[in-house]
Every structure is written in structure tokens, then in C-alpha cells.
Amino acid sequence: MNAGKSTQILQVRHNYHERHQATLLLKPATDDRDGQDFIRARVGLEAKVDALVFPDTDMRDLVRDREAAGTLKPDCILVDEAQFLTPDQIGQLCELADVRGIPVLCFGLRADFRGQLFPGSASLMALADTIEEIKTICWCGKKATMNARLVNGRITFEGPQVLIGGNDTYISLCRKHWREGQTAPPA
Amino acid sequence: MNAGKSTQILQVRHNYHERHQATLLLKPATDDRDGQDFIRARVGLEAKVDALVFPDTDMRDLVRDREAAGTLKPDCILVDEAQFLTPDQIGQLCELADVRGIPVLCFGLRADFRGQLFPGSASLMALADTIEEIKTICWCGKKATMNARLVNGRITFEGPQVLIGGNDTYISLCRKHWREGQTAPPA
Amino acid sequence: MNAGKSTQILQVRHNYHERHQATLLLKPATDDRDGQDFIRARVGLEAKVDALVFPDTDMRDLVRDREAAGTLKPDCILVDEAQFLTPDQIGQLCELADVRGIPVLCFGLRADFRGQLFPGSASLMALADTIEEIKTICWCGKKATMNARLVNGRITFEGPQVLIGGNDTYISLCRKHWREGQTAPPA
């Protein structure tokens, strides 16, 4: 959370556009935090996605249908919140990369607030050519690798993986402070 | 497979020993390819493990019991074939790192021959501070990221995750050639 | 050039500020492309630097003087265009990191249009704890690792390392196309 994933996906898109190359910007529909079809970075950037991905979307059809409608083959596919893709969709993205030669960059969280991979992340971790980390920091100064869920200001390790419309917030912590439930420096 | 994981774990151990620091070299007992208690690298190196890890081993007890018996706290814990650890054991290793301050380096495969994470790898991918790749190459020259299972010389995508005493072998391929089942250059 | 360095430095600053931590944002005065004291990212972000760094600035004094004037010790020092720092200044930043425990992140180019390290980059490449790459792409789709200088639309390999007020522009290319002077796909 808040490490700058959305900033980075919008920067990559900008890099392609500066070279007059086409991108296909995607986002799973299950995430509605930002409005259904916008990617917004808190640092102050936003862009409208080219398409929302639903659980039954076939990623290959998504590209093919756009080509049939006259859109050029994208020079790059960019997916935000990729942890919410299904394993099948990750497999389809691999096919687009391997067979059609389209670079695919997926941005997302690896693990949920309990420290367990999201289904989309598990497939990505198994199949990705390259795994890169976007870094942020814990309050202690160390690298924050975990995302804690806070309910009424306290860390919880229980509850559903995705919680929509709840009274929860998230905070980035190093693993030690996530495990210990320490969300701020001792007073 | 064959990328040099065992070589690297033995090199790290050697680096610690050259500095007169103690290592704890571990391996899950489920893997008996090399003899139960040896780590052997095909390049021509080997070492006896300090302990085998069984599915019900508590990694914290393993360290505590050795300390109780007079062995120094290790300066580093090294685990080979870490994909075969249980998720609980990965959590215990995190605790040894975070609470007792012992660096833990786990070496292993990320995915099986079907392209699915091993249980131990899934936990490591979710919780590790740092994920690093040991590279090897496909016959085509690209980075090999997948391990294909060959039965009678042909790639299979079916069967149990771990196959002991079978007629199978493994080969490292890039994802494209793994998917296509092409194990060698076209004749 | 144009890979997103400025975006990333502003994102890191934002991450610290979201945690109510203080940053010290610096830039060598030799670079006046953006206005002397602003960092501007083409994607649409900007920030005023906290101080400009001149060739005779002592980085330790810069921190000390601010502390003497009542500013808190920064939680992080961020330097843009760090290729223009002097080797002495890189050494002083190492001291701030090692002795005073302040994380220092330097963003910059590694090599000039001729493929030679900048003096600041050479020191950073020799002394940095961690070297990370911010990626962008060549027109051919490969990773662009070189920055070519164009004069009247043609690549040049001659001239001073820094050219101020000239008729030149820069383009990111992979090493092969930089060497061959091919700045766009064959017509």
C-alpha cells in the first residue's frame, strides 16, 4: 500500500507514450476504491483505464476484440492491482507475452494483511520472468514488506482477504513490526 | 534445477566459515535424492547437513535444542530445498530472523513442473525480506525460469507435485518452451 | 533521460512525508534545466528543493547548518542529478550514512552521451551500498541503457560532457542502437 505502485505504472505508460507507442492500461473491476475505471496515485497523478477486467474476462479476447475494432496491437500491457486477477488470467497474460510478443507489466501487492499471497500474486510469483520490488518504509526506517489491516486503529490478522466498504485502513510495516502489531514508535 | 543453488549455498557457508562464523545447514528430509543428509552440487562440491528437517520439526526448537546442548547460536541459517518446508516452518524461520536476529537464507525452487508454487515457496514468496533469482539458461539461450518434468523424454504437466523413485527427469526451460513442450532445438 | 528518475525521487519524498518523516531534497546547482531550485517530472509532478549543492558545498555542513538553525535531522537525504556531485561530496554522503545513520538516496545518470561515467556516478558506482536501475525502453522495445546526444537530429559522440544552452537534445537507446546511431525504426 502507498509504496508508489500507481505512480510507477503511470510513469511507464508515460514513457511509452513519449515514444509514440501504444499501451493497454487495465485494472480488475473488483477494486473500486478509486472509482471503477481510474488509476489514481496519491502523489497527484491519474489516468483512465482502457478496460476493466472482470473475473470471467479472457485477456486474449480483450486484446483481440480491440484489434478487431481497429485498435493497434499494444506495445505494452500494464495491469494495476494485479493481485486480483485470476490464475487463468495470469496464464493468458503469459501467452500474450510468449506467443504474441507483447511485454506485460503487472503491478500489485504480493500478500494480504495476514501474510498470505493473493491468488493472482501466487500465479505471478510462479510464472513471472522478472520479479521486482517497489520499496517503501516502515515507521522504524526499515523496508516495509507487509501490509497490516487496522480496525479501529489496531492490527487484525483475521477476516476476509478483501473487505469492501468496511471500517478498515492499511499501513505498511516491516515484518517484525507487522508480527508484533506495533504500528508506531513507542510513545 | 541445475542452476547452481547447491553450489551457492555451499559458497555462502564457506564465506561464513572463512570468517570463523558458525552456520546451521539444513535440508528437509522429504528430499532424498542426494542421500538423506548431504547437499551435493553437480559442479563438484558437497557438505553434510547439520540437521534434517521433518514435517513436524519446529525450527525454533531445532536452534534452541542445539544451544541447550552447548552449540553456539548460529551466525546464519542456511536451508536447501526450502520449497519442501511447511508454511509453519517458514513462519518459524521469520521469527528466528526477526526476534533472535539470525539471518536466514533459503534456497529452493519457486514452482513445480506444472508452474504452481510449492507450499514452502508460496510462504517464502509472501514473507521473505528479499527475493533473489539464481539464473540458468534454456537451450534457446533465454533465461530458464521453469522446470519441466520429462517422462520417457516427453514433457508432462500432470502427476503429483513430488514424485519419488519415478522414471522422471527434469529440465530447465524458458516459459515459452516449457509451455510449448519443446525441450531441444528443432532438428 | 526521461526514465522517471524525478518521478521516483518525488514519490520517495511523498512516502516519507506520509509517515510524518522529514526529507532533505537536494540538487546540484550545475543543472539549470528545470529552473535552479525545482525538481520537475514530465509526468506532471514538481517540488522545490531544500537546498542547491554547489561544487564547494560540504554535504555534512549542509546538514549541520540546518540542524544548528533548528531543523530536525532528516530521516532521509534525497539527491537528484547526483551524477553532477563531486567525488568528495559522495564521500561526505557516505559519512552521513555510515556515521550519522541517515539513509541517502542518489538519483542520476550513470554515463554520458559518449558512454563514460560522470565523476559523481563513478564515485557512486564505487561506494554505493546498493545500485538500482530505473528502466526505460528503446524504440526497439529493448531496455534503453544509453543516453545519446542529438545535434540537429543526428547522434554525436563528441563534445563536452555537459553542454549548457546548446542546440542539443537527448534520447534513450539500447546499447546496440546507440552504438549504431539508429535513433528510430528503419522507415
Next chain:
Amino acid sequence: MNAGKSTQILQVRHNYHERHQATLLLKPATDDRDGQDFIRARVGLEAKVDALVFPDTDMRDLVRDREAAGTLKPDCILVDEAQFLTPDQIGQLCELADVRGIPVLCFGLRADFRGQLFPGSASLMALADTIEEIKTICWCGKKATMNARLVNGRITFEGPQVLIGGNDTYISLCRKHWREGQTAPPA
């Protein structure tokens, strides 16, 4: 020093040979610590180099002459102690990679005992497609990034970059302990 560079180069060579692919194993002649034409890893591995590289060797000729003599084009060029190559030779290796399509892997130190890049390392740092770190540890447990020269057991920061036949030894330290000259834990 002693991080495992030689082990790793011999492992990569082994990986290629297991796939029945040809490697060209090279080493600058200026380094005679191991015997002129052997690469030896302290962990217990060694191999004879295919050719020694002299300061006036043209790396392209070296490949061409072997091909003229009937040796196949190598699938990979491996260079140990690459910090001792000349900048021209690094440029020639880039040409072999970019024009002839031969992967080139160079292993070496980045900086000397004074913290200054070797000439070969400076060119590699400026031109390499990918820069990877082989890690080892300081006595304090942190990553060792510096190589200190010891004369009679004490760190020195003066003297020639390369010292042959001297009474010196080297030790890997983190930057803080290199700078402070502390080669072992306080007694």
C-alpha cells in the same frame, strides 16, 4: 575478494556445458595469483582458462582467430578478474554482444582498496546491460561492499592499485568498517 566470484563463473560454465554449449573462459594475464592460466575458487573448484587476455589483446580477434582455427562460435564468453581489462576491451566485448549476439558475463571487483573503480570496472559500470552483485559479509554481519588492503595487519589507503608480490592481504568489510579501519570485532 572471497565472495565467490570464481565459484560462480565456474558454475555458469558448468551450466552451459551440461547443455552441450560452448563457453570461452578468459582471464587477464596481469593477474597471476592463481597461476597464469587457471581459475581457482577457494571452495574447491578450478578450471583452466581457454585464453589469457593481454593488455593489447583485441577481444574480437580472440574470437575470430579461434573460429578461423575451427573452434565453434562460443555460446557464452566468461571473463574472470574483469576489472583488469582495458576500457577498449570492454568496448570490444560490447561489440561481440551487440553485433555477434554472444552473451558476455564479466566477473570482477568494482573498486580497489582505496574505494576507486578499476579502469575495467569503470567501463563495465558505464556500459553493462545488467549489473549484479555477488554478496559477502563483513565481520559485523552486514553486507561487505569494500575490499581493504592490509599491510602487516593494518588497513592502508595508500599505494598502487595493483600490488604484485607484496606483503599485503585483503579483507572484505562493510563501508563503515572499511572507512574506520576496523577489521575485527572489538576485543
